[in-house]
Amino acid sequence: MGGPMAQVYDPDEVQVRATDLSKMSGRPVEPGLETFTFNARRGFTDDGEWTFVRKDGSRVPVQLAVTAMRDADQGIVGYISIAYDISERKRREEYAQHIAHHDFLTGLPMRSLLGDRLQMAMARGRRERSKVGVLMIDLDHFKRVNDSIGHHVGDKLLRIVADRLIGCVRASDTVARLGGDEFVVLVPDVREVASIVHVAKTLLERIAAPAVVGSHVLQVTPSIGISVYPTDGDTVDELIKHADTAMYWAKANGRSGYMLFTREMQRAASYKMELESDLRRALECQELQLHYQPKVSLETGRIIGMEALLRWTNAVHGAVSPAKIIPIAEECGLIQVIGAWVIRTACREARLLQVRLGQPLRVSVNVSPRQFLQNDLVDVIAAALADSGLAPEHLEVEITEGVLMENTALALERLAQIRALGVSIAIDDFGTGFSSLSYITRFQIDTLKIDRSFIANVTESANDAAVAQAIIALARSLKVKVVAEGVETTGQLAFLREHCCDVAHGDLFGAPVPPALFSVQGFHFAAACSAADFAETFGQLNQSSEDLVRAVVH
Incomplete structure (x- = not known):
């Protein structure tokens, strides 16, 4: 450890160690021999990591142990130093560190490393009064690739997307993968939000370009949510959460686009979380009910059935629309539980109405797309029929035409299983989707329902009238x-x-009402009337029904 020391050791490391020892001992320690012998002189073995520098300038990490040599009087007569090359150990440690913070599939940073870099970017933004953009990216309908072609193709597509993301940003930006088909792009050191939006537009264009994977030419589009430091948050969790919120708004607004986070989104997200929490308690608290709307034969004026409609009245939120209930139930995993409750309750209450009214009324139940594809749906229906005593021909399951399009093979199988029970099938909201007539002819269905959007203007719009007439003609041709x-x-x-x-x-014909009030309506609609004086008779019956409903209520 004599004169050549500076040529063997990294002088910067020696200086740092000398400074640390000076602070610890309270006296100056020169960056020389004492730096290595400080602990050894005090009777300890100095064991630490250092960097050796070869003559060619290459560097070698070593583990260096220094021990003092002493004579009989314990005086120091020299030092023994032993250095081990720890290059291989360092490589293993670096590899372990890398895989701990980088995605194995794409090599991109994962959440923890993204958080560190975002933290540093925000600190720099505070000093320099600059903005930081966080772009949350989710690939639209990526699951279809995995399900239809295979995960091996999906993995290759994810690597292509990762490469495209890297190619769209600066070296100072960060591209990370959070898992699945979710990516984040971190854009620090920007002055204007417009610069972040420009990055989002570039990503939209590049990701949506066709990608060749083996024999497949694939095309996926991204939905992008953007949050900006400091206006949208000043912590890692806030910025990522708000970008995620904006991304879901982008999906809800048609996908293949970007949305900037707003506080209104946050309020809507909070409201949605409250609804989800309350919905989980709704079944236990008996807040869910079914109301029934009569179905009337236009030939006889006789009530022939009713549609079961879900209603939820919450102490805080009041009456909650089914249009909100079903999407939330699907997202939070409650759709199976609520859907099964609806089927059981509809069958039980329909049977009670049949007994009270003395009429073979058929009840129609809407089944959501996700519930329709659940494996236990047929068992739920069979059990509900058995427990209630309702005849299978008095239950009708309503599904949307989109269900038939998305998973044709499974839809065919599920329809066959339901029909085997003796239950009929109706296509709800017909004419609003994108199915072709060839699809309709492939499926065994019993009823087509003309969507209310066509009925609303059927007397004013020639186009809506033509659509309604066409659906009626189609139904008749399909029998x-x-x-x-x-x-x-x-x-x-x-x-x-x-x-x-x-x-x-x-x-x-009557608004949706609880079973007790439907019973009142039912007694009056149940009376048959001729086709000739249907309108007049209907008016009389409807007024009479309203009078009796008021009497029951009061």
């Missing part, structure tokens, strides 16, 4: 029933009867 939903005026009723629609329901 299935046709139902019009959302009938609210006598003009709409006259149009539907003129064009031989089979059945209708809507507020014109």
Whole structure:
């Protein structure tokens, strides 16, 4: 450890060690021999990591142990130093560190490393009064690639997307993968939000370009949510959460786009979380109910059935729309539980109504797309029929045409299983989706329902009238029933009867009501009337029903 020491050791490391020892001992320690012998002189072995520098300038990490040599009087006569090359150990440690913080598939940083870099970017932003952009990216319908072609193709596509993301950003930016098909791009040191938006637009264009994976030409689009430091948050968790919130808004607004986070999104997200929490308690607290809307034969004026409609009245939120209940139930995993409750309750209450009214009423139950594809749906229906005593022919399951499009093979199998029970199938909201007539002819269905959007303007819009007539004609050619939903005026009723629609329901015949009130309505609608004086008789029955409902309520 003599003169050549500076040529063997990294002088910067020696200086740092000397400074640390000076602070610890309270006296100056020169960056020389004493730096290595400080502990050895005090009777300890100095054991630490150092860097040797070869003559060619290459560096070698070593583990260096220094011990003092002493004579009989314990005086120091020299030092023994032993150095071990720890290059291999360092490589293993670096590899372990890398895989702990980097995604094995794409090599991109993962959440923990992203958090560190975002923290540093925010600190720099505070000093330099600059902005930091966080872009949350989710690939639209990526699951279809894995499900239809295979995970090995999906993995290759993810690597292609990762490479494209890296190619779109600066060296100072960070591209990370959070898992699945979720990525984050960190854009520090920007002055204007417009610069972050420009990055988002570039990513949209590059990711959406066709990708060749083996024999497949694939195309995926991203939904991107953007949060900006410091306006949208000043912590790692806040910025990532708000970017994630904005990304879900981008998906809800048609996908393949970007959205900047706003406080309104945060309020909506908080409201949604409250609803989800309350919905989990709704079944236990008996806040969920079914209301029933009558279905009327347009030939006889006789009530022939009813549609079961889910209702939720919460102490805090009041009456919650089914349009909010079902998506939340699907997202939080409650759809199976709530869907099964709806089927059981509808069957039980329909049977009670049949007994009270003395009429073979058929009840229609809406089944959500996710519930329809659940493996236990057929067992749930069979058990509900058995427990309630409702005959299978008096239950109708309503599904949307989108269900038939998304998973044709499974849909065919599920329809066959339900029909094998003796239960009928109706296609709800027909005409609003994108299915072709070839799809409709492949599936065994019993009823087509004309969506209320066409019925609303059927007396004013020639186009809506033409669509309604076409659906009625299609149903007749397929030898299935046709139902019009959302009938609210006598003009709409006259149009539907003129064009031989089979059945209708809507507020014109009665609003959805609990079973007890439906019983009152049912006694009056149950009376048969001729087709000739249907409209007049209906008006009388409806007024009479309203009078009796008021009497029951008061």
